[in-house]
Amino acid sequence: MSLDFYSDDLAATEEFLNSAYTRVQIGHHGPHAVRTRIRREVLGPINFDQLEMGFDMAYDADPLGRVCLVTVHSGRIEENYHGFGPDTFVPGQTGLLTPDDLPYSGVIRTSRYDITMFDPEILNRVATSAGGDRVRVSGHRPVSTTAGHRLRRVLTHLQQLASDPDAANSPLTVTTASDYLAATVLATMPTTAEHEPSATDRHDAHPETVRRAIAYLESHLGDRIAITDVAAATFVTPRALQLAFRRHLNMTPLAYLQRLRLAAAHEQLSAALPGDGQTVATVAYRWGFTHPGRFATAYRRLYGRPPRQTLRG
CATH class of the missing domain: 2.60.120.10 (Jelly Rolls)
Structure with missing residues (x-):
């Protein structure tokens, strides 16, 4: 057909x-x-x-x-x-x-x-x-x-x-x-499938891997990054990186990155002053959220109120 x-x-x-x-x-x-x-x-x-x-x-x-x-x-x-x-x-x-x-x-x-x-x-x-x-x-x-x-x-x-x-x-x-x-x-492709990690992956899934990954994420919040970029910067495989985050933080690297970006957006919204031109859409885009509606949903889920309330003080 x-x-x-x-x-x-x-x-x-x-x-x-x-x-x-x-x-x-x-x-x-x-x-x-x-x-x-x-x-x-x-x-x-x-x-x-x-x-x-x-x-x-x-x-x-x-x-x-x-x-x-x-x-x-x-x-x-x-x-x-x-x-x-x-x-x-x-x-x-x-x-x-x-x-x-x-x-x-x-x-x-x-x-x-x-x-x-x-x-x-x-x-x-x-x-x-x-x-x-x-x-x-x-x-x-x-x-x-x-x-x-x-x-x-x-x-x-x-x-x-x-x-x-x-x-x-x-x-x-x-x-x-x-x-x-x-x-x-x-x-x-990276997936959530439970592949059996190799001995090296299990060995590399330690707190130091998480620490290095978090340091990389915090310094690249506004950049376009993929899990393979984070793994390369941390000197482990993507599977070891995912295992380390699940083992020590009970979340994926993607979920952690989104939380960091939401926190950065929250800080910028809280610090905005009347008349400085800041809007929810511009702040969301600054931190990688290109769809304001989806940003607002994620923000409200984490902070319990819509981002426009934070912006208005």
Whole structure:
């Protein structure tokens, strides 16, 4: 089964995106005329979409409900990540466009790119076959450069299978492909799956690792960072870093980073003076929260009141 869409109309493009993905609002940025081309190939429960946006398209979307991986071929995609702030994918890069359970927003800058979408239950089935909790992808970049190359090769191979009618109509191929994709994502992307840590990971998951990681996070609060950056600065693997935070702080590095950024925003809001031009939106953006509504929700959950109350003193 395949799908083709082409349009030079912004409203028609938004209507199609709403029907094919999730509820989304889009806007036209930049000098280029609207031009949208989307082709979809399907391999069982996996969708392989080839997209070409011939203009700068801003988007603000509801949760997709599916794991969505992206590979950029031209242009760039500027995505806003919950907790970690904005990040940019450029040609040759692959990663997570959006978590399955969170709203997402950003700008696609005249880009040609592929996305691969699948139900997160596929990850759960493979990761928890021996028992365990539900899993989710917990970071938006592969755990290493080598892992990124491996993930792109697998996605390209599966996309080729999806375009082959014989393969796409083979139940055995479809089932095997789903497990192959899930196993590859679990091996190449940061996830919450309970992999058995190596002896080195267990040894490195000590309080000193947490201390070094916190020092790095505190000095890079306004920067675009991923868990792999924190692990590299701490001289341990991402798995050891996650294990150290769970063992000593009972939270993930991502959750700790968000708490630090909320605290920095709280301090700035509390110190604001009347007439100095500070707004909740500008403070939120300063600390990596690009969606004011989501910032307000996280802030209220931590401090028990909306950020505008803190700003007004």
